[in-house]
Amino acid sequence: MRRLALLALLLAAAPAPPRTSAEVLAATTAADWRAVAPEAMLVMTLADGGRVVIELAPAFAPVHVAQIGALARAHWFDGISINRVQDNYVVQWGDATESRPLPPGTAPRLQPEWQRPLRGLTFAPVPGPDGYAPAIGFVDGWPVAADRARGLAWLTHCYAMIGVGRGDTADAATGGELYAVIGHAPRNLDRNVTLVGRVIDGIERLSSLPRGTGALGFYETAAERVGIASIRLGSDLPIAERPRFEVLRSGTPAFAAYVATRADRAEPWYVTRAHHADLCAIRTPVRSTR
Amino acid sequence: MRRLALLALLLAAAPAPPRTSAEVLAATTAADWRAVAPEAMLVMTLADGGRVVIELAPAFAPVHVAQIGALARAHWFDGISINRVQDNYVVQWGDATESRPLPPGTAPRLQPEWQRPLRGLTFAPVPGPDGYAPAIGFVDGWPVAADRARGLAWLTHCYAMIGVGRGDTADAATGGELYAVIGHAPRNLDRNVTLVGRVIDGIERLSSLPRGTGALGFYETAAERVGIASIRLGSDLPIAERPRFEVLRSGTPAFAAYVATRADRAEPWYVTRAHHADLCAIRTPVRSTR
Numbered sequence: 001m002r003r004l005a006l007l008a009l010l011l012a013a014a015p016a017p018p019r020t021s022a023e024v025l026a027a028t029t030a031a032d033w034r035a036v037a038p039e040a041m042l043v044m045t046l047a048d049g050g051r052v053v054i055e056l057a058p059a060f061a062p063v064h065v066a067q068i069g070a071l072a073r074a075h076w077f078d079g080i081s082i083n084r085v086q087d088n089y090v091v092q093w094g095d096a097t098e099s100r101p102l103p104p105g106t107a108p109r110l111q112p113e114w115q116r117p118l119r120g121l122t123f124a125p126v127p128g129p130d131g132y133a134p135a136i137g138f139v140d141g142w143p144v145a146a147d148r149a150r151g152l153a154w155l156t157h158c159y160a161m162i163g164v165g166r167g168d169t170a171d172a173a174t175g176g177e178l179y180a181v182i183g184h185a186p187r188n189l190d191r192n193v194t195l196v197g198r199v200i201d202g203i204e205r206l207s208s209l210p211r212g213t214g215a216l217g218f219y220e221t222a223a224e225r226v227g228i229a230s231i232r233l234g235s236d237l238p239i240a241e242r243p244r245f246e247v248l249r250s251g252t253p254a255f256a257a258y259v260a261t262r263a264d265r266a267e268p269w270y271v272t273r274a275h276h277a278d279l280c281a282i283r284t285p286v287r288s289t290r
Numbered sequence: 291m292r293r294l295a296l297l298a299l300l301l302a303a304a305p306a307p308p309r310t311s312a313e314v315l316a317a318t319t320a321a322d323w324r325a326v327a328p329e330a331m332l333v334m335t336l337a338d339g340g341r342v343v344i345e346l347a348p349a350f351a352p353v354h355v356a357q358i359g360a361l362a363r364a365h366w367f368d369g370i371s372i373n374r375v376q377d378n379y380v381v382q383w384g385d386a387t388e389s390r391p392l393p394p395g396t397a398p399r400l401q402p403e404w405q406r407p408l409r410g411l412t413f414a415p416v417p418g419p420d421g422y423a424p425a426i427g428f429v430d431g432w433p434v435a436a437d438r439a440r441g442l443a444w445l446t447h448c449y450a451m452i453g454v455g456r457g458d459t460a461d462a463a464t465g466g467e468l469y470a471v472i473g474h475a476p477r478n479l480d481r482n483v484t485l486v487g488r489v490i491d492g493i494e495r496l497s498s499l500p501r502g503t504g505a506l507g508f509y510e511t512a513a514e515r516v517g518i519a520s521i522r523l524g525s526d527l528p529i530a531e532r533p534r535f536e537v538l539r540s541g542t543p544a545f546a547a548y549v550a551t552r553a554d555r556a557e558p559w560y561v562t563r564a565h566h567a568d569l570c571a572i573r574t575p576v577r578s579t580r
Contacts, residue, residue, distance in 0.1 A: 129418070130419070130421075132566050183449060185474055187571070188567065190562070192560055204377040207377055211498055272404070
């Protein structure tokens with residue numbers, strides 16, 4: 001009897017068998033996901049018809065996001081091109097002629113939005129260590145670094161994140177020059193440029209482009225540039241044409257379980273478990289709902 | 291007089307102005323570099339004529355490196371193909387038919403070489419933290435993790451590192467199936483597969499390939515596969531055709547200065563300095579000497 005009770009206690013205390021990421025995601029419910037708002041979505045159509053979908057992050061860069069939205073609504077991006085593809089670093093697009101006038105009502109220089117108050121955000125920390133910031137975690141599915149002592153939070157340069165190219169000064173940015181990270185996370189760029197979003201679909205259309213052979217990976221001839229037919233806000237597309245995506249909510253038991261599956265892979269192929277996943281190795285799950 | 295002495299003391303104690311990576315490399319001497327040995331070099335020629343050069347790491351995986359050399363000398367790799375390109379992860383090549391017999395004298399299964407004794411290596415640590423290992427640094431320019439308490443060292447899955455694909459068991463590897471890392475460092479693979487080298491030239495020929503649309507990024511049709519004309523050891527090529535590369539020696543003042551430039555970027559464009567570079571963000575410099 002006593003032995004049975006002890007066995008029952010041991011069984012109750014035994015950790016749950018490890019699960020795979022696929023198993024954790026399969027066990028989520030609709031409430032574990034949030035829809036990407038059409039007004040926070042950019043749909044980029046390449047000249048070859050390929051589509052890249054970006055979620056914008058107005059909570060972190062409201063002024064830049066608003067300006068990018070204004071540029072999209074003015075069709076300012078239509079006919080620009082991808083001009084730079086630097087291996088293990090970034091794909092960058094903008095007006096190669098640097099002569100296209102900004103539409104009325106937009107600002108010629110934007111003040112940096114490199115960090116914001118931590119207050120007001122639901123920050124779900126993940127286990128460190130992280131050499132770049134005192135704390136790391138997720139806010140609404142965004143990979144975020146934080147400094148609690150100073151009350152600050154900022155987006156981080158993980159794979160597929162979107163930043164706003166700038167010139168030599170902090171405010172030399174218009175939102176008309178954007179880049180996507182296509183390599184090992186260049187966290188050295190954190191708090192040097194304004195991050196505004198993340199590619200949630202079609203990153204492979206950017207990451208597989210031929211690398212530029214000029215300095216910094218710029219294409220050396222106009223013929224190499226990759227045309228962009230248009231960039232539109234999701235909310236400016238007819239409802240039937242809007243992409244529909246959902247992002248796993250962070251700060252939930254499901255997200256915490258997912259993070260744990262990244263640190264310790266349960267697939268039987270793994271012999272050595274890492275007991276750790278760095279911030280950019282976690283990658284917030286996204287799913288299409290159409 | 292006293293003031294002058296104090297001033298001189300202050301000047302002597304002042305830290306050197308930060309330098310850029312380019313400045314540090316420009317100040318190196320010939321002795322700061324080591325040549326890549328022809329017998330530790332693989333030259334892969336793609337069907338389109340593109341060349342990819344790999345340095346092998348016999349100090350970490352002597353048996354695998356010897357077998358890969360035997361396969362190359364037997365021309366076993368000629369006519370195989372790249373069969374898998376998974377975005378932000380790996381490019382993998384091998385015999386898509388899985389029917390090509392191994393040449394005489396090679397082993398059908400190789401015991402894992404996932405780690406080795408730290409003893410006998412010149413380990414140059416770099417500042418942490420690192421969530422995956424107790425210590426990190428470089429050995430002869432290789433990115434290495436170490437556990438001093440257990441006296442072990444292992445190669446890490448940084449961008450462009452080359453690993454040996456295996457089946458479900460630890461010894462289900464022949465050296466005939468290889469992959470290169472083309473995304474954010476998948477350190478969860480460390481000590482689960484044998485790493486045998488690093489692409490030192492031409493990684494962009496692999497990283498820019500179209501992504502496979504099948505499970506795990508495998509190409510779904512034979513037509514999508516990318517042919518490999520040949521893979522040869524550098525030492526088996528005519529001397530005039532051998533690529534010549536040098537790697538910055540680690541464990542030297544020049545390498546330490548280079549690491550420091552990765553942690554704190556001196557270029558005036560940077561406003562916020564990270565004071566840190568993670569192991570895979572450091573990337574050992576390589577230069578062509580022909």
